[in-house]
Amino acid sequence: MKIFKHTLCSIFTLITLTTQATVVGSWQGIVKVNEALQVELVMHIAKDNNNYSAKLDVPIQQQFGLAFDQVKVTDQDVDFTLSAAGIRYKATLEQGKLVGTYYQGGGELPLVMSKNINVAKVAKRVFPQTPTKDTEYLVREVSFDNKAENITLAGTLTVPKQGTNYVAVLISGSGPSNRNQEIFGHQSFWVLADLLTKQGIAVLRYDDRGVSKSTGDFKSATSYDFAADAKAAVHYVRQLPEFKEAQIGFIGHSEGGLIGALAGVDNKDVDFFVSLAGVGTTGADILIDQSYALQQALGVDEATLQQSDKVQRSVMAAIVNKASAQEIKQLLVGAGLPEQAIKAQMPQITSPWFQAFVQYDPSLVLPKLNMPVLAVNGDLDLQVLAKQNIAGFQKLVNNKQITTKIYPGLNHLFQPAKTGLPKEYAEIDVTFSPQVASDVATWIKSL
Numbered sequence: 001m002k003i004f005k006h007t008l009c010s011i012f013t014l015i016t017l018t019t020q021a022t023v024v025g026s027w028q029g030i031v032k033v034n035e036a037l038q039v040e041l042v043m044h045i046a047k048d049n050n051n052y053s054a055k056l057d058v059p060i061q062q063q064f065g066l067a068f069d070q071v072k073v074t075d076q077d078v079d080f081t082l083s084a085a086g087i088r089y090k091a092t093l094e095q096g097k098l099v100g101t102y103y104q105g106g107g108e109l110p111l112v113m114s115k116n117i118n119v120a121k122v123a124k125r126v127f128p129q130t131p132t133k134d135t136e137y138l139v140r141e142v143s144f145d146n147k148a149e150n151i152t153l154a155g156t157l158t159v160p161k162q163g164t165n166y167v168a169v170l171i172s173g174s175g176p177s178n179r180n181q182e183i184f185g186h187q188s189f190w191v192l193a194d195l196l197t198k199q200g201i202a203v204l205r206y207d208d209r210g211v212s213k214s215t216g217d218f219k220s221a222t223s224y225d226f227a228a229d230a231k232a233a234v235h236y237v238r239q240l241p242e243f244k245e246a247q248i249g250f251i252g253h254s255e256g257g258l259i260g261a262l263a264g265v266d267n268k269d270v271d272f273f274v275s276l277a278g279v280g281t282t283g284a285d286i287l288i289d290q291s292y293a294l295q296q297a298l299g300v301d302e303a304t305l306q307q308s309d310k311v312q313r314s315v316m317a318a319i320v321n322k323a324s325a326q327e328i329k330q331l332l333v334g335a336g337l338p339e340q341a342i343k344a345q346m347p348q349i350t351s352p353w354f355q356a357f358v359q360y361d362p363s364l365v366l367p368k369l370n371m372p373v374l375a376v377n378g379d380l381d382l383q384v385l386a387k388q389n390i391a392g393f394q395k396l397v398n399n400k401q402i403t404t405k406i407y408p409g410l411n412h413l414f415q416p417a418k419t420g421l422p423k424e425y426a427e428i429d430v431t432f433s434p435q436v437a438s439d440v441a442t443w444i445k446s447l
Helices: 188-198 223-239 255-264 283-297 302-320 325-334 339-349 352-359 386-396 422-427 434-445
Strands: 025-034 037-048 051-058 063-067 070-074 077-082 087-094 097-104 107-115 137-146 151-160 166-171 202-206 247-253 272-276 373-378 402-407
Touching: 025 097, 037 107, 051 070, 051 077, 087 107, 107 339, 137 223, 151 188, 151 223, 166 188, 166 223, 166 255, 166 434, 188 202, 188 247, 188 434, 202 223, 223 247, 223 255, 223 352, 247 255, 247 434, 255 272, 272 434, 283 302, 283 352, 283 386, 302 325, 302 352, 325 339, 373 386, 373 434, 386 402, 402 434
Parallel strands: 166 202, 166 247, 247 272, 272 373, 373 402
Antiparallel strands: 025 037, 025 107, 037 051, 051 063, 070 077, 077 087, 087 097, 097 107, 137 151, 151 202
């Protein structure tokens, strides 16, 4: 699961308002996502006559020039919205600083920004595995419909020049993702599609609903809605004349593994399913284990770990039992969390996506899969822990259909890592392990 959600920018519009000129310029601040991750944000505010525009840089994610599509500046206040990513920043100019709140994915975090005319211009990094030429296979820009919800999804289909009888549909993890599943500058799905297509497997990857060229609303969707989009993707491929008799299946990463499982149940269009660091335990257990593992890796003391774990478990149990928002809030108050922290967390905790994810029970889904399943993890994965999630697949999927493997030294993104902490993602040159991609391709072609 992506710790810090991200997306590509949308075309921006300018809203003309009157204001003082002091907000114009480059501003820099740090948003603390959680104990494992602090993210530098840079905002560039410009004025052309009476028109104001604002753009966002997230250097650690190699995202630059993301244009806010709603820009409001009045007297001492700014209010910026980047709709495609579900981002909003509201702040007041106080003693030369922008003091405000950063909103994303239902969460609220304090963000103070200081004007910095010397903000370094950081060049977008190109990682070694990012494809530069598509000469070895055919590349098609495609679109298909989720007719039940009147959504059009846009994507890219890569096909070996010699043709193929195997097609993989890639399903991204949590957070709004474009077809390349860009994470900290790594374009993981583009790299995976490149590696697989060079090994004889056609690959369809697509923008999440409401992201980039796909229509629909991401913010209101749950894993079950994304499963409907995945079903539409595999149905589209099945209708293409060249793939009517092909072996077609899903490859889902992280939450994409949960989504692929949901979309694969009783689906005759699906011939195989690959879970890359996918969900083999309950959604509640995923988040409990993730929180503990990340804090432990950061060196949090045992007493704090145990207290945090106790709070996590009580909140997750309340959500599983469908407690009201007020009941959950009282749990957090009783646990001694600061009022500001509770205010920041409640919108996400009570969001439809979060509630559905926490309540997910693989025992109601995985036994219903009637196709070969490959489940793999890295043993340094601190977001979807390998041991318990692989064990879940082994226990719940028909043992004649399940193949599993845990790779030593790989993290949640299947990069060679040292600690597995998310802060390493952007520091590692490798985007996706060639060995894992090769093993996935070999397994698919063995069916």
